[in-house]
Amino acid sequence: MGMQSVAVACGALTLCLALTTATNPGFVVRITQAGLDYAQQQGIAILEKELAQLKLPDFSGKSGKVRYSFSRLRIPSFRLPHSRITPISNVGLQVSISNAFAELNGDWRVKYRFIRGHGSFNLKVENVDMKIILRLGSDTTGRPTISTAGCSAHISKVRVRFSGKLGWLYNLFHRVIESKLRKNLESKVCDIVAKSVHNELQTYIRTLPVTARIDDKIGIDYSLVASPRATAQSLDADLKGEFYSLAHRSTVPFSPLPLAFPSDHERMVYFGASSYFFNTAGIAYHKAGALVFEITEAMIPKDAGFRLDTSVFSAFIPQLEEKYPNMPMKFRLSTPTAPFLTIGPGGISFQPIVDVQAYAILPNSKLAPLFLLSLTGNVSAVINVRSGRIVGSLDVGRIRLSLKNSAVGNFQVQFLQTILNYLTSHTLLPRLNARLNEGFRLPLPDRIQLSNILVRFHQNFLLLGADVRFQPRG
Incomplete structure (x- = not known):
């Protein structure tokens, strides 16, 4: 092989390596x-x-x-x-x-x-x-x-x-x-x-945030993974777009997929938030132990028509009446694995698996484990932008239950379906939506206001469009 052929082969190999090791962004900003x-x-x-x-x-x-x-x-x-x-x-x-x-x-x-x-x-x-x-x-x-x-x-x-x-x-x-x-x-x-x-x-x-602190546990990494790219029609910035735990940052076990960014130009700026971006949020919150919720009697609405105690459940779990008569109960909800969502033209959806551990609260305030349920259901999300932040809300369809283990004997979980549906929609969901309503900060420099918001779903990413206005000091 001649020297020229060797040089060509080495150049091709270098190009291939560069292409295979390139980092796809989890978040894209386009200025039209x-x-x-x-x-x-x-x-x-x-x-x-x-x-x-x-x-x-x-x-x-x-x-x-x-x-x-x-x-x-x-x-x-x-x-x-x-x-x-x-x-x-x-x-x-x-x-x-x-x-x-x-x-x-x-x-x-x-x-x-x-x-x-x-x-x-x-x-x-x-x-x-x-x-x-x-x-x-x-x-x-x-x-x-x-x-x-x-x-x-x-x-x-x-x-x-x-x-x-x-x-x-x-x-x-x-x-x-x-x-x-x-x-x-x-x-x-x-x-x-x-x-x-x-x-x-x-x-x-430099007021553009490289990291954005969400709360005392989680932050977002908005650092550039490459220099901004200028094209004939726009200026694009590829950002890491990754949620992480403030206490201990670990490597995400999957990589962002390429985003087929559309050629929209009606708005001044566009944001592409990939499924990777949202799924790293699930991982970060799960590892931080933030996806654990408790439902107690104090959280049940007054007009619910029932109390959260063993007398309600003893009708279809006879051993409750024998072992723990008329005792208050508590449910502890947790996710065994981080939730994983998908984004497509129809929107955002996922099917989280939730463990529901029921306890009886003894007179000495200690907890007695009763039964452990596995709960799953179809969840959809509505996304919007408000005050420079991505905000959202969740809606849960009918849930499905299965019994994982029980300290009070076997029973038919379908009898719990109505109660668990109620507890999920009236206690858990409002808490989640209150947090999502606070939103996550978009990568914007100081004194930028967004208007004329556009929200569209594409394969593997959410597209947000907006016009901008610079607010001078004073």
Whole structure:
């Protein structure tokens, strides 16, 4: 095999290894052109303020027999009326600004032979064209980064108007002054752009949460698994999208599947939450021991028509009356394994298995185990977005019971069907839905509000779309 063939084979092998070891995201964020345009409007407004504070140094010189000096240079306004932002593959974003204009004021002094004069001047800068390249990446912690990869500014027209008794001297050296001011401005404008990107834009995007704490047990990992990808239509960010235990983080026993992200573009931003994302929540909560619930007498609604005690169940479990007459009871619900859900075009569904351990509460407050049931049923979920958080609620169909073991003899579990259905729908489900109603924070930077929410289900992931609004401070 020749050296060229070896090189080709090695290249192909490297590519295959790269493809097979690539990490699929558990969560995807897509910013469409409409979203980029909105972000550009906010950024241009900030840049205009930064440019209006631009400081130019005093300068002096000689043109022929005229000595001049310019001082106290200040810019009362800098306007960027026409701009466009476009994604650039493998780089990031390009911002193009055309026909910008500015105004500059200052003081002048001249000496021409035996004549001295001073006054003020007004400089009008027109037809300013700029091109800014923004490079997008990520740091070692998975936080997004942004930097200026290139900047060019060109000023086509500069006009100076002098005031003062010797303003006519301007005609002797105006071309030199206009040229110096134009070159100075072109250089300083790009300095301001780089400073604004570093101080304003980079600082702001670092408010995007890499981790989001949900409660005292669970967090979400929103770190980037790769640098943001720019395409012709959008900017995509692949995030880990994984729930984890704050006390002890362990490896998830399965990997995210590829997401066939649709080409929707009606909203400014889209979020793709994969089934992996939701299933890691089940694993994290299960390992943290948070999927354990107790049902006691105090939780039974007053209008239920029954009490949670052994007298209710003794009608079909005779040994209860013999061993534990008229004693209060308690149910302890737990999941032997983490619940595993599926997402498809029809929505989110899963069939959790729940162990239901019944106890009698003895007079000395100790617990006497009665029987252990296995409970399962079809559960569906409704998902929405509120205040920048994914919120939801569960609905449980008719449950199915089986007896795993009993300390009070065998009995027909179908007799418990009605009671367990009631306890599940009136005590357990409200508690779960109250927690889900609090929601999980979406990966959004500070001061972003979402509106015009869209919710759609696709194979293996949930698609959320929204328009955004930036809320300034104060």
